[in-house]
Amino acid sequence: MNQSTPYVSNQQKLQQLMEEAEIANFEQLSQLSGVSQWQLNRLLTGLLPKLPITDLLKLSQVLKISLEQLLLQFETTESLSADWEIASQGISANIDSNAMALQQEYKQLQQQLNQQKERLEKEFQGSSIAALESWLLQWPTAAIVAQKNPEISAVKLLPLVKPIFELLKQWGLEMKGSVGEVVSYNPQLHQLLEGGGHAEPGDPVIIRYVGYSHDHKLLYRAKVSPVKKEETTS
Known part of the structure; x- marks a missing residue:
């Protein structure tokens, strides 16, 4: 043969x-x-x-x-072309299928993230309200009483503000310095009040408005002014 x-x-x-x-x-x-x-x-x-x-x-x-x-x-060229066409169709169908699956998975993840974000916001709001409970209940009454009786000392109202500072502390907000405190001037931590005078680093200054930091990151510099002679002697 x-x-x-x-x-x-x-x-x-x-x-x-x-x-x-x-x-x-x-x-x-x-x-x-x-x-x-x-x-x-x-x-x-x-x-x-x-x-x-x-x-x-x-x-x-x-x-x-x-x-x-x-x-x-x-x-042969013919069979290669046929095989390649079949393979290409299979690859294309596979890509389309994978793309649809990925798109569906992305939508599900996005929905889960949105639900989680909403849940966390609700939990945050709930914990904040709980921390401010005493202030929420007492402050409106105290404000009305103070308006009707201006002679009430503001010192008596200070304890009502304590829950707010406690909440800020829980959030990692820290007060930098205290009003009236004399410190050495540091431009990175302190801001001179406009028209309050001039100071060089290391000069004594007095804190007029406190600064704040959040998680050890400075948010607001304390506003200060140079110490006057009468303030050092008093």
Whole structure:
């Protein structure tokens, strides 16, 4: 029986690759690669797409060429185009499917984050209201009483403000200095009042308005003015 032209062409290609890899015959190629001679015959007859990918990898390693080079050697242009079209369709469908799944997952995560944000805001508001409970209950009454009786000392109202400072403390807000305190001027921590005079770093200054820091980060510098002679002697 006469061998077909593709068989002869493929046989010549394989023999050339075997010579370059110093393989004597098909039997030795089968032994070295672990690919049966029946599968080699399928390769020669143009049935490369029917061969398991594992056998193709074994052949490419023994012949010392890449899998891509092996496919190009024994696959016809028509079958390559058909295979590539099928593969492309599969890849495209897979990409579309993955994109839809990722988009759906993103929407779910975004919804969960929004729900978590809303829950945390509610919890924060609830804890803040609880911390200010005594002030919320007593301050409106105290304010009305103070308006009706201006002679009431402001000192009596100071304890009512304590819950606010306690809440700020829980938030990590810290007061820097105290009003009337004399300190050494530090431009990084202190701000001179406009029209209050001039001071050099290290000069004594008096705190007029306190500063604040949050979690050890300075938010507002304390406003100060140079110490006057009467203030140092008093």
